[in-house]
Amino acid sequence: MKYYTLPYASRALWLGILTIAALAGCHRESGPAPGQGRRGGGAAVPVVAGRVEQRDTPIYLEGIGTVQAFNTVTVQAQVSGILQKVAYTEGQTVKSGDILAQIDPRPYQAQLSQVQAKKAEDEAQLFAARVTYERNFSLLQQGLMDQQTVDTNRASRDQMGALVQADDAMIQQDQVQLDYCTIRSPLNGRTGIRLVDQGNLVQPGNATGLVVVTQLRPISVVFTLPQQDWPQVQKLIASGQNLSALAMGDGTEPLDNGALAVVDNQIDTTTGTIKLKATFPNAKLSLWPGQFVNIRLLVQTRKGGIVVPASVIQRGPQGAYAFVIGADSTVKARPVTVAQIDGGVALIDQGLSPGEQVVVDGQYKLQDGSRVSTGTPKGAHGGTGGPRA
Numbered sequence: 001m002k003y004y005t006l007p008y009a010s011r012a013l014w015l016g017i018l019t020i021a022a023l024a025g026c027h028r029e030s031g032p033a034p035g036q037g038r039r040g041g042g043a044a045v046p047v048v049a050g051r052v053e054q055r056d057t058p059i060y061l062e063g064i065g066t067v068q069a070f071n072t073v074t075v076q077a078q079v080s081g082i083l084q085k086v087a088y089t090e091g092q093t094v095k096s097g098d099i100l101a102q103i104d105p106r107p108y109q110a111q112l113s114q115v116q117a118k119k120a121e122d123e124a125q126l127f128a129a130r131v132t133y134e135r136n137f138s139l140l141q142q143g144l145m146d147q148q149t150v151d152t153n154r155a156s157r158d159q160m161g162a163l164v165q166a167d168d169a170m171i172q173q174d175q176v177q178l179d180y181c182t183i184r185s186p187l188n189g190r191t192g193i194r195l196v197d198q199g200n201l202v203q204p205g206n207a208t209g210l211v212v213v214t215q216l217r218p219i220s221v222v223f224t225l226p227q228q229d230w231p232q233v234q235k236l237i238a239s240g241q242n243l244s245a246l247a248m249g250d251g252t253e254p255l256d257n258g259a260l261a262v263v264d265n266q267i268d269t270t271t272g273t274i275k276l277k278a279t280f281p282n283a284k285l286s287l288w289p290g291q292f293v294n295i296r297l298l299v300q301t302r303k304g305g306i307v308v309p310a311s312v313i314q315r316g317p318q319g320a321y322a323f324v325i326g327a328d329s330t331v332k333a334r335p336v337t338v339a340q341i342d343g344g345v346a347l348i349d350q351g352l353s354p355g356e357q358v359v360v361d362g363q364y365k366l367q368d369g370s371r372v373s374t375g376t377p378k379g380a381h382g383g384t385g386g387p388r389a
């Protein structure tokens with residue numbers, strides 16, 4: 001009998017192949033890979049569970065908006081003169097009628113006094129013209145005065161009366177000019193940065209003005225919605241409903257609660273959106289002009305809506321599904337129809353029933369039929385928002 005000896009390299013190759021085959025056999029006998037579980041048996045996979053809840057759920061339309069002051073006034077000088085006094089501090093809260101600035105009133109006071117003196121002079125001449133006319137008219141009745149003289153006296157009296165009326169108008173005009181020297185706030189609001197310092201010459205028509213006063217209570221937010229949302233909004237407005245709105249910042253709590261005030265009269269053809277305006281009381285000044293916020297426009301409250309935490313919903317090739325925990329502690333992947341997910345809450349149209357137990361966290365370890373172990377079940381939770389329509 002002859003024996004054949006393999007070269008050293010060939011022997012090493014065969015030993016390596018046999019080792020890999022042995023390891024593969026051991027792996028097959030050890031059971032499924034970690035995280036996949038066994039169908040109906042094996043070690044239970046720990047997960048976080050929750051229950052399907054039923055509750056009234058608000059449905060919102062969402063848009064991005066910009067806060068605008070309810071009213072903005074650039075305070076201008078109405079007369080020319082030296083800015084004698086600035087009576088406000090930057091950022092001060094003012095009321096309508098509060099004094100903001102004072103222009104040197106002396107030239108306008110002098111002009112008013114001059115017109116008042118002219119009126120006194122004309123009133124004296126009017127008195128004399130009236131006396132002359134009344135005396136000559138009496139003489140005319142006695143045949144001691146001719147008609148032409150009496151007519152001339154009456155014309156003089158009327159002329160002086162007209163001069164006095166013109167003086168009254170001039171006094172009113174000069175009084176207005178004098179009042180303009182005291183610049184007052186036109187509304188309740190807050191002053192901005194001072195635009196003109198004390199001692200400068202100011203005059204009407206200055207583009208920058210003296211200061212900008214903005215009304216912050218209430219305040220407006222202009223936002224947009226896609227044009228496909230407009231029919232729903234239009235229907236609600238036509239039915240007489242007052243649509244409430246939430247202004248949302250970076251957190252989950254609303255900055256303020258308000259109401260829809262205005263809908264623009266056209267759709268923007270370049271963006272396919274429609275512009276709307278909501279008004280907010282802004283009692284805490286949480287909204288500030290120029291601020292970007294998210295607006296949630298309440299359009300419906302679904303009574304007895306089926307809700308679960310948003311993390312329950314999983315996505316697969318066949319669409320959305322959720323792992324439902326059965327009475328035997330095994331899970332089944334059940335297809336669901338989701339109305340919308342918003343604020344950490346998923347509103348379910350089909351697929352789940354109130355009271356069922358679902359997997360909230362730990363789904364990546366599961367497959368259909370896996371056995372699970374759960375702690376204390378947690379209910380559906382979420383933020384202040386609701387599903388979007």
